[in-house]
Amino acid sequence: MAKVLDKALDWLQDRTGLVQPFLHMMLHPVPGKSTWAYVFGTAIMSSFIVQLLTGVALSTMYVPSGGEAWESVKWITEKVPFGAWLRAMHYFGASSMILFVGAHAIRTYLFGSFKFPRELNWISGVFLLFLTVAIGFTGQILRWDQTAVWTVAVGAEQALRAPFIGKTLVRVFLSGDNVNASSLSHFFALHVFIFPAILIGLIAFHVWLVLHHGISEPPTPGKPVNPETYRDEYKELLKKEGEPFWPNAAWRDALFSTIVVLGICACALHFGPPAIENPPDPSLINAEPKPDWYLTWYFALLALVPAPIEDWFILLFPVILVVGMLLPPFISNTGERSARRRPWAVAIVVVIVGSIGALWQEGINEYWTPKFEAKPVPEQIVGTASGPIFDGAKVFNDRGCLYCHMISGHGGKRGPDLTDVGERLTHDQLTIRIVNGGVNMPAYAGNITPKELADVTKFLESRKPHAPLLKSYNAGSK
Numbered sequence: 001m002a003k004v005l006d007k008a009l010d011w012l013q014d015r016t017g018l019v020q021p022f023l024h025m026m027l028h029p030v031p032g033k034s035t036w037a038y039v040f041g042t043a044i045m046s047s048f049i050v051q052l053l054t055g056v057a058l059s060t061m062y063v064p065s066g067g068e069a070w071e072s073v074k075w076i077t078e079k080v081p082f083g084a085w086l087r088a089m090h091y092f093g094a095s096s097m098i099l100f101v102g103a104h105a106i107r108t109y110l111f112g113s114f115k116f117p118r119e120l121n122w123i124s125g126v127f128l129l130f131l132t133v134a135i136g137f138t139g140q141i142l143r144w145d146q147t148a149v150w151t152v153a154v155g156a157e158q159a160l161r162a163p164f165i166g167k168t169l170v171r172v173f174l175s176g177d178n179v180n181a182s183s184l185s186h187f188f189a190l191h192v193f194i195f196p197a198i199l200i201g202l203i204a205f206h207v208w209l210v211l212h213h214g215i216s217e218p219p220t221p222g223k224p225v226n227p228e229t230y231r232d233e234y235k236e237l238l239k240k241e242g243e244p245f246w247p248n249a250a251w252r253d254a255l256f257s258t259i260v261v262l263g264i265c266a267c268a269l270h271f272g273p274p275a276i277e278n279p280p281d282p283s284l285i286n287a288e289p290k291p292d293w294y295l296t297w298y299f300a301l302l303a304l305v306p307a308p309i310e311d312w313f314i315l316l317f318p319v320i321l322v323v324g325m326l327l328p329p330f331i332s333n334t335g336e337r338s339a340r341r342r343p344w345a346v347a348i349v350v351v352i353v354g355s356i357g358a359l360w361q362e363g364i365n366e367y368w369t370p371k372f373e374a375k376p377v378p379e380q381i382v383g384t385a386s387g388p389i390f391d392g393a394k395v396f397n398d399r400g401c402l403y404c405h406m407i408s409g410h411g412g413k414r415g416p417d418l419t420d421v422g423e424r425l426t427h428d429q430l431t432i433r434i435v436n437g438g439v440n441m442p443a444y445a446g447n448i449t450p451k452e453l454a455d456v457t458k459f460l461e462s463r464k465p466h467a468p469l470l471k472s473y474n475a476g477s478k
Ligand code: HEC
Pocket: 370, 396, 399, 400, 401, 402, 403, 404, 405, 414, 415, 416, 417, 418, 421, 424, 425, 430, 433, 434, 437, 438, 439, 440, 441, 442, 444, 456, 460
């Protein structure tokens, strides 16, 4: 039996020349003390394989046309055997890829693995990171439901405002000045052909570099990288304590990847695919753009940026992000690798992860989007069933004030809570604010009749929840 196998392998090697390189790859020596920290790269690869398999399966059923895309996703989810599971696998596979790309980037940064001679590993990795997110984003849009279309619309609106290149950028991505039926074909082509093709090429390059330089040995404090001697030291290290990748180190990768793929399966079975919401309807403005979880923080950030710098921020932030991530090997590709001797590196990671976490929280709470499904302020809170205050409350509900303002727990959080605004602002201040609007508040001048303005101002003036308390306090102190 073994003989037959040997013969077959010999034949394959003779005719293809591929057996030796494969064995060489699997058995190449790696530093002996490699640890669990090194398993993220293969976790990304396994998740990517899940994406390829489920993605190809989905593409056989998806109809990339503006009119039918939503229907086809619905059909896949509800009618196709295992269709919902396929979509869920594809979604959690994407989530897993992005999660581990992040973890892998943090690990290689903290281990100083981007230093000599592995600068290009880092640089190709940065492009892989952005490409992965771009594939996730274009994929989310293929659902072509109300949320997806609005996410594109909001993205396009943001991009349009970028100085100089905004218009061109939007034209290229949407094939028009607006979201239209052929925009979807663009996102489809990007998601299934263009981005994955570049991704696979870059992965090949990245993995080639990993094999070419060998994986970085776990850093030792006080043992800096010196380009003159590093390669000899590395060779020396491999000679002394090197082990073949398979099976000495690969078992950890194999085990972790298995857990990851099982985890993707478990999440897919438990949570199911992301909901497809209503079909896109351009006449509805009350949809919230809601990107998938890995971009929520970015949308929150865009919503929180102060208006005066917004346009420049939209243009510059992505550039700063890419340049910032490319910088490490240019700034310090020699010296200490251990995080214990690089306090600044640790601080940078903590600040970035902390900021993204905080923004993410903010994005989840969605303080920054008007709440279009807010229920009208009920009568017992209005406090009266007729007269100007009652009419004012109606204006407040009907004119959309409550999408952004909360009164006694009813309404949205985009603007300040107005529960006790009658105690804070005078009649004139209220009128001026409503007429002129403010930062992120529309000006209602010309959009509201004098009577409506008078009524809604009266209503807001009556928002004095502490008045009875004050009255009794004053009465008591007399
Ligand atoms: C799109 C969201 C949005 C809508 C709709 C909206 N507002 Fe505002 N409003 C805001 C924001 C944001 C602020 C804070 C503006 C600032 O500080 O410049 C604000 C501020 C105010 C203030 C000042 C509050 C304070 O504590 O200083 C008042 C009063 C107010 N709005 C009333 C109204 C009324 C009345 C309506 C409806 C006719 C309305 N708003 C509609 C977002 C909105």
